[in-house]
Amino acid sequence: MTKLNFRELLNKVTFDFIPVVNLKTKEIYGYKIIKNFSNTGFSSSEEVYSLADENGLFEFFILKLQEKSYKLALEKGFSEKKLFYTLRVDYIKDPDFFFESVKNLISNFNIPSTNLIYEIKGISGWDSISDFLNCFDDDSPLLFKELKIDSSSLNLIENLDPKFVEVCSLKDLKNLKSDKNIKSKTIFKITNEISEKELVDLGVDFIYKH
Numbered sequence: 150m151t152k153l154n155f156r157e158l159l160n161k162v163t164f165d166f167i168p169v170v171n172l173k174t175k176e177i178y179g180y181k182i183i184k185n186f187s188n189t190g191f192s193s194s195e196e197v198y199s200l201a202d203e204n205g206l207f208e209f210f211i212l213k214l215q216e217k218s219y220k221l222a223l224e225k226g227f228s229e230k231k232l233f234y235t236l237r238v239d240y241i242k243d244p245d246f247f248f249e250s251v252k253n254l255i256s257n258f259n260i261p262s263t264n265l266i267y268e269i270k271g272i273s274g275w276d277s278i279s280d281f282l283n284c285f286d287d288d289s290p291l292l293f294k295e296l297k298i299d300s301s302s303l304n305l306i307e308n309l310d311p312k313f314v315e316v317c318s319l320k321d322l323k324n325l326k327s328d329k330n331i332k333s334k335t336i337f338k339i340t341n342e343i344s345e346k347e348l349v350d351l352g353v354d355f356i357y358k359h
């Protein structure tokens with residue numbers, strides 16, 4: 150796949166801004182930036198990322214996607230809220246260079262760094278994320294997502310203390326809440342019918358539907 154193909158992909162990718170709602174106040178806390186590849190001819194984002202990685206263009210490609218999404222967020226007036234953006238730690242080869250580029254990018258858009266919440270995806274243990282933690286300030290809001298909530302991940306969450314953990318099943322939610330040492334806020338991805346009252350009773354802080 151050539152660089153021209155990737156520029157065409159960048160033009161075709163769209164973004165869905167999904168509200169993240171505070172369950173207690175019912176207010177919109179921020180927006181999930183969901184990359185939509187349905188117009189690109191590829192079956193999944195994973196296929197696109199793998200091709201970008203094979204061509205040595207993943208960092209370039211993902212930064213260009215961020216640039217496009219932040220521009221849209223500004224146009225829609227969403228940048229005053231929190232913006233959740235997924236980072237695939239299993240693809241980024243040079244975290245220091247990548248995050249320097251991100252800092253320059255958000256500076257150009259005048260987006261406060263405190264308004265960005267990075268959703269860390271692709272975690273397979275301490276080794277997979279340790280290099281990235283050096284790139285964040287102590288007060289950087291991080292979200293761990295798509296973790297199977299078991300004894301190993303509970304230990305990781307307890308020790309790294311991300312601001313948010315995302316879960317999408319009641320089983321994982323109950324496992325997470327079973328560790329009383331974890332202080333992270335919970336974001337629940339609603340994929341089926343479940344009452345908000347039940348989620349509040351189970352200790353969920355935020356929800357979104359997608």
